[in-house]
Amino acid sequence: MSCHETKTFIDAYSDGELDLVRSIELEHHLNDCSACAALREMRRSLQRAVRIDLLRYRSPDELKKRLRAALAAQDRRERQESRRMWSWISRPWPLAAASAAAMLVIAALWLRPVPNSVEREVVDSHVRSLMASHLTDVVSSDQHTVKPWFAGKLDFSPPVRDFAAAGFPLVGGRLDYIDNHAAAAIVYRRNQHVINALVWPVHTPDQGFRNGVKQGYHVIETVHGGMECWIVSDLNADELTQFANLFVTFPSQ
Amino acid sequence: MTSVVDSAKLARFEQAVLTHLDAAYNLARWLTQSSDDADDVVQEACLRAFTFFDSFQGGEDGRAWLLSIVRNTCYTWLRKKNARESAMEFDENLHTPLADSVDAETVQMRRADSEMVKQGIEKLPPEYREVLILREMEGLSYKEIAGFIRLPIGTVMSRLSRARQRLSDLLTAPAGRESLK
Numbered sequence: 001m002s003c004h005e006t007k008t009f010i011d012a013y014s015d016g017e018l019d020l021v022r023s024i025e026l027e028h029h030l031n032d033c034s035a036c037a038a039l040r041e042m043r044r045s046l047q048r049a050v051r052i053d054l055l056r057y058r059s060p061d062e063l064k065k066r067l068r069a070a071l072a073a074q075d076r077r078e079r080q081e082s083r084r085m086w087s088w089i090s091r092p093w094p095l096a097a098a099s100a101a102a103m104l105v106i107a108a109l110w111l112r113p114v115p116n117s118v119e120r121e122v123v124d125s126h127v128r129s130l131m132a133s134h135l136t137d138v139v140s141s142d143q144h145t146v147k148p149w150f151a152g153k154l155d156f157s158p159p160v161r162d163f164a165a166a167g168f169p170l171v172g173g174r175l176d177y178i179d180n181h182a183a184a185a186i187v188y189r190r191n192q193h194v195i196n197a198l199v200w201p202v203h204t205p206d207q208g209f210r211n212g213v214k215q216g217y218h219v220i221e222t223v224h225g226g227m228e229c230w231i232v233s234d235l236n237a238d239e240l241t242q243f244a245n246l247f248v249t250f251p252s253q
Numbered sequence: 254m255t256s257v258v259d260s261a262k263l264a265r266f267e268q269a270v271l272t273h274l275d276a277a278y279n280l281a282r283w284l285t286q287s288s289d290d291a292d293d294v295v296q297e298a299c300l301r302a303f304t305f306f307d308s309f310q311g312g313e314d315g316r317a318w319l320l321s322i323v324r325n326t327c328y329t330w331l332r333k334k335n336a337r338e339s340a341m342e343f344d345e346n347l348h349t350p351l352a353d354s355v356d357a358e359t360v361q362m363r364r365a366d367s368e369m370v371k372q373g374i375e376k377l378p379p380e381y382r383e384v385l386i387l388r389e390m391e392g393l394s395y396k397e398i399a400g401f402i403r404l405p406i407g408t409v410m411s412r413l414s415r416a417r418q419r420l421s422d423l424l425t426a427p428a429g430r431e432s433l434k
Contacts, residue, residue: 011414015388017395042421050374050389050420054367059278063292067274067299074300075263 001025006036014043118179118230119221123214125176125185126196126232135194136172136187146173150184156201158184159227163246168195178230190243195233197247202228209244211237224248266306271299273316276391277323283386284327286375290334298326317393321401324383331379373423381416388413 001009001022006029012018013026030037129135138149147160153175162170167190174185181200188195207223218240220231231244277298282291302309302322309318374382387393387401395413399406 008411008414011417012395012410015395015413017410043417046417046421046424047389049367049370049424050385052367052370055371055374056275056390057279057282057288057291059274059295060288060292063278063295064274066292067271067296070296070300071263071266071271071303074303075260078262078304079260 001029003029003033003036006030006033007039010036010039010043014040014047119212119214119219121178122196122198122219122230122232123217125178125183125198126194126217127215129174129185129187129196130194135174137174139172141170141172143170146170146186149173150175154182154184156184156227158186158199159247160184160186161247163188163243166242166246167191168243168246188243190233190235190239193233193235195231195235195240195243198230198232199227201226204228209241211241213237220244222248262306263303266303269309269315270302270306270319273319274299276316277319279390280320280323280383280386281327283374283382283390284324284379285331290330294326294330295323297330298323301326314397316391317397317401320387320391320393324401369424370420373420376423377416377419380412381419384409384413385416385420 006026009018009022009026013023018026030040138146140146140149141162141164143160143162147157150158150160150173158173160170160173164170168188171187171189171194174187176183176185176198178198178200183198183200186197186199188197202223203226204223206225207221210221212219212221217232217234218237220229220240222229222231222244229244229248231240231247233240233243235243274295278291278295281294281298282288285291285294298319302319305322309315374385377385383402384398387398388395393401395406395409398413399409402409404412
């Protein structure tokens with residue numbers, strides 16, 4: 001190894017960072033070269049001089065005390081923040097999500113044309129009553145049987161009359177639930193056609209007939225004497241209107 | 254409820270990092286050359302270390318980790334404190350050894366008391382002082398120092414070599430001795 005190389009590697013050698021092969025080569029050179037040997041001695045004495053304990057600064061006790069206090073304060077702050085963050089993340093979000101979803105549902109219901117929605121429910125109710133042989137809860141052609149039956153189950157008194165004389169015999173009554181109301185379903189028959197008259201109380205003024213057709217069923221809606229009335233049947237429109245005229249001209253109860 | 258008892262994180266931090274507070278202070282004190290600045294730098298560095306303690310891997314050397322944060326904090330601190338000093342770019346070539354040949358007279362380093370050595374180290378450019386402190390006082394490996402200052406190991410070696418040569422020159426040259434006195 002040359003003197004130049006030795007000067008390059010003398011520090012790595014002194015620090016034990018030189019690889020074994022070059023360390024051996026360097027040591028060979030030090031044996032032969034007094035100048036480089038002197039350099040090594042100088043490095044050694046310098047290291048001893050710099051490493052003496054007197055040159056090391058020690059952290060003052062005052063700093064340690066101050067630091068511990070600052071760290072404890074920061075630790076408390078971090079834990080409070082993480083708690084706050086956690087409670088913020090964990091608790092209100094499902095609630096917020098749920099209420100947002102609820103708002104959407106409410107908005108959807110609100111924006112949706114209510115009559116259509118009710119009309120659908122009424123028709124569904126009618127179809128259900130025909131399908132599940134659940135046309136009636138109380139089977140009677142006697143209005144004086146049907147009407148008291150409702151009295152125990154509803155907080156209003158539905159109009160129940162028999163129109164057998166006009167060709168619309170009373171079949172019975174049924175409880176239903178339409179547009180978030182308990183409703184009275186009063187069932188009539190015209191020949192082989194079933195007529196469902198769904199009734200529940202409302203606070204809107206009287207309103208004339210509104211005719212519609214849905215899923216092949218004729219639907220007549222009207223408000224009369226504080227009662228919302230929906231009349232549904234597969235009966236033809238004329239005869240159903242005839243029935244509706246009979247039904248809504250109910251006398252005072 | 255907030256407990257007055259130290260948290261688990263703080264306890265782990267004490268054990269892994271705070272036990273090296275003296276090393277942190279020594280480095281900060283040598284780099285800032287002021288006890289007031291060293292106090293502030295160490296406190297700031299420790300609080301930063303605590304904040305980022307979650308990123309500290311258990312297997313790592315807590316001392317090297319803390320020292321690297323102290324070093325960075327020192328330079329940020331010094332840059333803020335003295336914009337002029339940081340504006341001066343460090344040029345390795347300006348700090349090459351004064352004498353290429355080493356005669357026996359110079360090699361015999363006079364018995365220098367610690368105060369002289371201290372003043373000599375303080376006179377070194379910060380870049381030299383830094384590698385010297387990290388190596389001689391903290392005993393870090395070249396690789397660890399290279400990791401700190403983000404330079405190749407070879408550069409660490411040559412910088413350390415020049416730092417020692419420079420310090421030797423300061424302590425042995427008559428002119429250096431004059432200026433130290």
